[in-house]
Every structure is written in structure tokens, then in C-alpha cells.
Amino acid sequence: xxxxxxxxxxxxxxxxxxxxxxxxxxPAVKANLVAGTIRQGExxxxxxxxxxxRFALATAVIASLTVAxxxxxxxxxxxxLLQLFTRAETNSFPVDMIEPNPLELTGEPPxxxxxxxxxxxxxxxxxxxxxxVPDGFNYLGARMYRDAVSLEYEAQGGGGNLILxxxxxxxxxxxxxxxxxxxxxxxxxxxVDGEFAQGTFVVKGGEASATxxxxxxxxxxxxxxDDLWFDLTKYGDVEAVEYLDQAGMIExxxxxxxxxxxxxxxxxxxxxxxxVKEPAIIPEGMTFLGASFDPVLKMASLSIGYSELERIVLxxxxxxxxxxxxxxxxxxxASASVQxxxxxxxxxxxxxxxWELTNNGPVWRDEPLLKTLRWQTDGQAFEIIFMGNGSVxxxxxxxxxxxx
Amino acid sequence: MDDQIAISxxxxxxxxxLEILVNRYQAQAVRAAYLILYDRALAEDVVQxxxxxxxxxxxxxxxxxxxxxxxxxxxxNDALKAAQKHRYTLPLDELAxxxxxxxxxxxxxxxxxxRQLEEKEIRENLLKAIHSLPPxxxxxxxxxxxxxxSEADMSAKMNRPLSTIKxxxxxxxxxxxxxxxxxxx
Numbered sequence: 001x002x003x004x005x006x007x008x009x010x011x012x013x014x015x016x017x018x019x020x021x022x023x024x025x026x027p028a029v030k031a032n033l034v035a036g037t038i039r040q041g042e043x044x045x046x047x048x049x050x051x052x053x054r055f056a057l058a059t060a061v062i063a064s065l066t067v068a069x070x071x072x073x074x075x076x077x078x079x080x081l082l083q084l085f086t087r088a089e090t091n092s093f094p095v096d097m098i099e100p101n102p103l104e105l106t107g108e109p110p111x112x113x114x115x116x117x118x119x120x121x122x123x124x125x126x127x128x129x130x131x132x133v134p135d136g137f138n139y140l141g142a143r144m145y146r147d148a149v150s151l152e153y154e155a156q157g158g159g160g161n162l163i164l165x166x167x168x169x170x171x172x173x174x175x176x177x178x179x180x181x182x183x184x185x186x187x188x189x190x191x192v193d194g195e196f197a198q199g200t201f202v203v204k205g206g207e208a209s210a211t212x213x214x215x216x217x218x219x220x221x222x223x224x225x226d227d228l229w230f231d232l233t234k235y236g237d238v239e240a241v242e243y244l245d246q247a248g249m250i251e252x253x254x255x256x257x258x259x260x261x262x263x264x265x266x267x268x269x270x271x272x273x274x275x276v277k278e279p280a281i282i283p284e285g286m287t288f289l290g291a292s293f294d295p296v297l298k299m300a301s302l303s304i305g306y307s308e309l310e311r312i313v314l315x316x317x318x319x320x321x322x323x324x325x326x327x328x329x330x331x332x333x334a335s336a337s338v339q340x341x342x343x344x345x346x347x348x349x350x351x352x353x354x355w356e357l358t359n360n361g362p363v364w365r366d367e368p369l370l371k372t373l374r375w376q377t378d379g380q381a382f383e384i385i386f387m388g389n390g391s392v393x394x395x396x397x398x399x400x401x402x403x404x
Numbered sequence: 405m406d407d408q409i410a411i412s413x414x415x416x417x418x419x420x421x422l423e424i425l426v427n428r429y430q431a432q433a434v435r436a437a438y439l440i441l442y443d444r445a446l447a448e449d450v451v452q453x454x455x456x457x458x459x460x461x462x463x464x465x466x467x468x469x470x471x472x473x474x475x476x477x478x479x480x481n482d483a484l485k486a487a488q489k490h491r492y493t494l495p496l497d498e499l500a501x502x503x504x505x506x507x508x509x510x511x512x513x514x515x516x517x518x519r520q521l522e523e524k525e526i527r528e529n530l531l532k533a534i535h536s537l538p539p540x541x542x543x544x545x546x547x548x549x550x551x552x553x554s555e556a557d558m559s560a561k562m563n564r565p566l567s568t569i570k571x572x573x574x575x576x577x578x579x580x581x582x583x584x585x586x587x588x589x
Contacts, residue, residue: 006530010550013530018438020431025448026423029455124464226485 031369031387084195084222084229088178091212093201113141119149127151128166128228131255131262132271133295136240137162160217160236162244164256170229171222176201179220180212185246187221190254194223196246221249230256261290261303261311268293268300276300276317277382280402283395286312297327313399316383320376328374328381333364341373341393343400348375350393373400407471414462422459429472430455432551433479439546440483442535450486454478476551480543487539 119142120127127149133139137153144150148167155161165171179197187194200218201210217237223230232253234244244252255262268291269276282288282304289303289311297318304313318328332338332351339350350373353366371386373396382403384396407428413421430451437447457478458465465474534545 006549009530014435014438014550017531018431018435018444023431023434023448025430025434025452025455026426028448028452029422029426030419032452032456121461121464124461227481 084224085179085184085197085220086177087184088175088180088201088212091180092209093175094209111144113143113152116142116149116151118142119144123147123149123168125168125228126258128164128230128256128258130164130252131257131259132267132293134162134241134244134252136243139295155236155238155241157238157240159238160234160241162241163231163233163235165231165233167229168227171231176210183212183214187246187250189221189223189225189250192223192225194221194250194253196221196249198246219244219246219249221246221253223253225256232256259290259308261292261301263291263293265291265302267291268302271295272298272300274298274319274380276302277380277403278302279304279315279399280404281399283313283399299327312387314383314385315399315403316385318381320379320381326381328383329376332372333366335366336364337366339393341375341397343373343375343397344377346375346377348373348397348400350374350396371396373397375400408467411462411465411467411471414459419459422455425458425471425475426455429475433476436476436546436550437479437483437486439531439534439550440480440539440542441487446486447483450482451479454482472551476547480547480551484539484543487542 116127116129122144127142129151133153136156138156140152140154142149142151145165147169148165148171150166151164153162153164171177178201179199183197183199185196187196197220198216198218199212199214200216202213202216203210217235219234221230221232230253232249234241234249263271265276265278265288271293276291278288279302286304286306289305289308291303292301293299294301298321299316299318301317302315303311304315305311316328318326320326320329332349332353336351336353341348341350350371352368352371353364369387369389371388371392373384373386373393375382382400384400386392386396407425410421410424410428414425415421433451433454434444434447437450438444441447441450454475458475465471534542537545
């Protein structure tokens with residue numbers, strides 16, 4: 001029996017199992033797409049808002065990252081499963097003692113900082129993030145290193161960095177990025193194995209070889225999850241980030257996720273620093289699916305729905321410090337039909353539509369699948385977005401009035 | 405409307421372009437995902453997400469290329485990830501000898517005459533036989549026998565070296581033999 005016959009049988013059997021006439025994905029795809037537009041918009045806005053105020057990454061950090069990802073030696077690394085660090089055969093290796101000429105470029109300049117959304121477009125996969133900015137750090141932005149993406153944080157006050165690197169193709173690295181076997185500590189990161197190492201190769205004055213310095217304040221953690229290779233590196237030991245040790249790095253690594261709503265209610269309240277309200281009433285069958293917090297916009301977001309693939313309700317909250325920083329205070333498109341409502345005797349507005357992201361910026365599109373309710377009270381701006389068909393305005397008002 | 409026009413419309417922000425692609429490829433995609441997952445609802449979730457990814461990343465797509473291989477790459481990879489997450493496996497006691505023989509036959513490019521199976525046997529056991537494989541090998545079978553891709557195409561689709569694909573095909577046979585021997589003992 002030839003391949004064509006097998007294919008024909010397979011087609012027949014699958015047609016019996018899943019008749020073509022029973023597959024109708026378009027309504028769900030459209031609904032997911034609309035919800036995704038909201039999530040992307042939040043992501044883009046939040047990242048864009050993280051305007052880079054300081055661009056002072058230590059030269060050593062840039063140089064080491066550049067070297068680590070552009071040299072060919074490490075290409076074989078991706079093939080060596082469960083050996084996340086390349087092992088150095090000895091604790092030292094010879095180096096070329098060439099006097100640097102400051103007038104000549106000695107390596108590739110680092111790529112510019114970009115948004116996570118831009119990085120995702122370039123690499124073609126969902127970039128995993130930390131659900132919060134770790135204590136003592138400021139978020140700088142994303143940067144491309146060939147096929148890898150790095151998310152970069154700077155210690156408050158300078159003197160340290162935290163770099164989360166991820167790639168589908170493993171890590172390209174040089175001798176400088178290797179680690180002696182006895183410096184590698186196997187660790188467990190959530191459900192996957194990882195490797196931790198502290199130290200780096202350094203060249204001391206007058207020496208012609210690089211020697212491993214195990215006490216250098218460079219902590220590295222590597223793991224492989226969902227076909228992505230991760231490297232989390234902390235540089236520097238300034239006071240603001242001194243707390244972040246091996247256990248802290250592992251804890252951070254275990255939180256790296258593509259889930260935009262990875263915080264618990266307690267965590268989002270902690271990071272927000274204000275009274276984040278949650279609805280006492282949610283639609284039947286739905287549950288709380290997690291929260292997120294944007295430290296720049298000070299916006300807390302709660303996701304509610306049936307599952308991670310069916311997020312139906314999004315509740316956003318933000319202090320109204322000023323109109324400029326209040327993204328929940330903006331007006332909808334001119335074509336929108338806005339209905340005035342009352343929420344616990346406070347004025348609110350209801351509209352059906354969505355802000356779509358275009359090359360010319362956000363554009364309002366009327367979309368009956370999306371219902372938005374906005375109101376303000378006690379110096380806070382609130383928004384509930386509901387995705388779905390039907391008339392739900394009364395339900396949304398009930399949810400809004402139950403916020404405590 | 406052909407794929408290229410639908411994709412051009414989608415690139416211009418017209419969701420009708422996506423709707424055309426969904427209606428054209430949804431059944432084949434759900435079945436391909438189903439063959440890897442053996443869970444209809446999860447297969448539909450995977451394919452829905454794949455179409456959303458298509459919409460989000462359509463500007464990366466070169467219209468000079470064929471759309472289905474690009475799209476099915478997303479479907480197969482996402483189905484594999486879902487399978488690994490849910491660890492779908494078939495209990496050993498559901499492995500019948502003829503199932504093993506069928507998979508053996510399927511994964512052997514030149515089966516000897518005594519191993520030829522009747523079409524009736526294949527019809528009765530085909531889906532079960534594929535189910536008995538680990539997800540990665542199911543994906544290989546799906547791509548070779550359902551999506552009709554070459555080993556080289558499969559290598560590209562799964563982001564795996566060609567040697568790995570060939571290894572999976574060979575290992576499918578060996579693994580099932582070992583499992584059956586263990587079950588008998």
C-alpha cells in the first residue's frame with residue numbers, strides 16, 4: 001500500500017472523526033483577535049511609556065553581551081542538551097595582549113533599545129517577561145542580539161544591571177562566557193532544570209591569561225523552557241540590588257512568563273501601592289485569571305474569564321494624578337456611540353468599540369464585540385472591558401458597583 | 405479569492421482576508437492538531453490561537469511564498485507545545501499488536517511483504533496507532549502523511565535538524581517494540 005493510499009485513508013478517517021461541516025472557528029478567532037488587540041495595546045502603551053531616561057549601561061556589560069552572542073563558538077551549545085553553560089576545560093586561558101586603540105571600534109555596537117512588541121515582531125515568538133520590575137531596578141527596554149532578545153533593567157542609582165536574555169536557538173558565546181565545571185550549580189526552576197554560576201574570567205594587570213574569578217559579582221542562571229533558551233544575569237553588587245542572590249535569581253526565573261496577567265491579587269496590591277479594588281460580582285462560570293501592574297502608568301489590570309484562552313473581562317484601575325498620565329481618562333473615537341450611565345451615583349460612560357493599533361497610532365473602531373465602561377471615583381479612574389455578544393450594560397454596571 | 409489576495413487584504417487591516425483563510429484551512433488545521441493532541445477542544449484552541457498569530461504577524465509573511473506551510477508550521481509547533489504541557493499518552497494496555505505492527509509499517513519506508521497490512525486493518529487502527537506514539541513522532545507522521553511534507557520540509561517546520569526527524573521516525577518503531585515487549589513480560 002503506497003503513501004497516497006495511506007493519506008486517503010487518513011483523510012477519510014479524520015473526516016469521520018472531525019467533519020469539515022462541524023468546524024467553525026471564525027467567531028472565536030475574531031473574538032480572540034479583538035481581545036488580543038486590547039492586550040497588545042496595553043503592552044505597547046505600557047512599554048512605550050517606559051521612556052528611557054537613562055541610557056548608561058556599563059560598557060563591560062554591553063561588551064560581554066555582544067561577545068557572548070556574536071561569536072560562532074557557541075553555536076554548538078544549543079545542541080548539548082542539559083548543559084546550559086559551556087564548560088571551560090581549565091580555570092584560565094591565554095589572551096591576546098593587544099593594546100586597545102581608542103580610535104578604533106573594537107566590536108559591534110549594541111543594538112538600540114526597543115519595545116517588547118517590536119522585539120516580538122523581529123524574532124517571531126512571544127517574548128517572556130518578568131511580571132513585575134524587581135525591587136531595586138528600573139526597566140530600560142528590550143534589545144536584539146542577533147536572534148536573541150534581552151530585556152534590560154538597571155539598578156536604581158546605577159552600578160548594576162539585570163539582563164534577561166531569550167532565544168529559540170541557544171546562546172552563541174566565546175571563551176569569556178564559559179564556566180569551569182566546578183563553578184556550575186544544578187538548580188531547579190519551577191518544573192525545569194537549570195544551571196547557576198557566579199563569577200567570570202578576568203585578566204589581571206600584567207598577566208597574559210584570563211583567570212576565573214569566582215567572587216566576581218556576576219550571577220548567571222540558565223534554563224530551557226517551552227523551546228526557549230533563557231539566561232538571567234545580574235551584574236554588580238550595589239546596595240539596591242544586593243538582596244538578589246542565587247535563591248532570588250531562581251525565584252525571579254520561575255516567574256518569567258508570556259502570561260500578561262501573572263500576578264496574584266495580593267501581589268498587584270503590593271506593587272500598586274494603592275487600594276486596588278476587585279469586583280465582588282463576576283459573571284457566572286468565570287474566575288479571576290490573574291493581574292498585571294504597569295509601574296509607569298500605575299495601572300493595575302485584572303483578568304477575568306473562563307480560562308487563559310478565554311479572557312472575557314478586563315478591569316483596569318489607575319490613579320488620576322494628572323490628565324497627561326491618565327490613560328483611562330481619554331475620550332473614545334468621534335464615531336463612537338457613548339451612553340451616559342450612573343455607577344453608585346457617579347457618572348460613567350459606556351461605549352462599544354476598540355482602539356486598534358495602526359502605523360499611524362491608535363485608531364478607534366466601532367466593534368460591537370467589545371463593551372467598555374469607564375468611570376472615576378475617589379481619585380481613581382476605572383475601566384471594565386467586556387468581550388462578547390449581547391447586551392451586557394446592566395451586568396457591567398453591576399460589576400462596577402460591586403468593586404471594593 | 406486566492407490566498408495571496410486574502411493575505412494582502414489582511415495586511416491592509418481587512419479582517420475579511422483572515423476570515424477567508426480561516427474558512428479555507430480551519431478543518432485541515434484542526435485535524436492536524438487533533439492527530440497530535442487527540443483532544444478536539446484543545447486542537448480547536450490551538451488552531452484559533454494560530455490564526456490569531458497569523459493576523460498579528462502577517463506583515464512578516466512573504467507573499468511570494470505559499471501560505472499553508474507557513475501556517476501549518478505554527479499549528480504543528482503549538483500543538484506540540486500543548487501536547488508536552490498536557491502529556492497526552494495512551495495507556496500501555498491499549499496498545500494492540502496490530503497497532504504496533506501498523507506503526508512499524510507506517511514508519512518503515514520499505515516494509516517486507518510479510519508485514520503488509522490489509523486496508524481494513526489500517527482503517528480500523530490508524531488513528532489509534534498514531535496516538536500510541538509520543539507527540540513529536542505524531543507530529544512527524546502528521547506532516548508526512550497528512551500534510552504531505554517532505555522530511556526536509558518537516559525539518560524546517562519543526563525547527564529540528566533533518567537527522568532528528570529521521571531519528572524520530574526510526575525511534576517510533578523501536579520504542580513501540582520495547583513497550584510491547586515490556587507489556588508482555
